[in-house]
Amino acid sequence: MTILDTIIQHKYIEVAKRKLHTPIEQLQQSLLYQQPRLSLIKALQQPQATGIIAEFKRKSPSKGFINQNADAATVTTGYAAAGASALSVLTDELFFGGTTADLLAARVNQIPILRKDFIVDAYQIEEAKAMGADVILLIAACLTPIEVKNLAQYAKQIGLEVLLELHDETELQHVCEDTVLVGINNRNLKTFEVDIAAAINMSQLIGADKIKIAESGISEKATLQRFKAAGYKGFLIGENFMKTNDPAAALQSFINN
């Protein structure tokens, strides 16, 4: 069994518990649930956009602790001021040290926010909306194509955008009409091996009607430029910024270089 299998197994258990504690109707009554959403699709199409989706990430299964005591409001407002096109906030507690409170704190920003978690149930999409997220992540390695289709349709119906994450060509059948944003994760979530060739190799296999996002392992501007030349509009970067004492300053210097 891989760590990804363990994460997913745990996800089903925690979601079942939360469903008992907080019914969907209660999520739908929250103030943030009623608010209009920001579009990541539009943000990445702005001519001057950096395309950087800056991630707030305290720890990870592959790296252990990265920045355990970071403050979500401070880091994400710094990211937005430095020029991030959007934010990604981990909400998985056990494996990534994230919380709902982190995403709520990040919501002070007026740029799109991705709820970064392992979504296996429509209930989590309702939660994402109630905590103020604009975009949810669906990971092909954790879902069947029909599950992606149903969850993507659900998200769209309640006004959230969907980022579908693939790693290789075996997952291309997960792409569907409602997954306009397609991310290619350079990290193999089963082995944790990171190879930027993943996004380069996959770039030609994603339809021109999709907006491509390169994910993970980006620490150099030259790598981002290679992805840009291959047609990528978005670049999801976490550890490279979060491992420093001042993630926003690290983003600023990455942009300026």
Ligand SMILES: O=C(O)c1ccccc1NCC(=O)[C@H](O)[C@H](O)COP(=O)(O)O
């Ligand atoms: O990062 C991990 O160790 C990990 C393990 C298992 C599932 C997902 C994992 N990471 C999620 C991500 O893909 C990254 O947080 C995101 O793409 C940013 O990557 P990086 O810039 O390398 O921090």
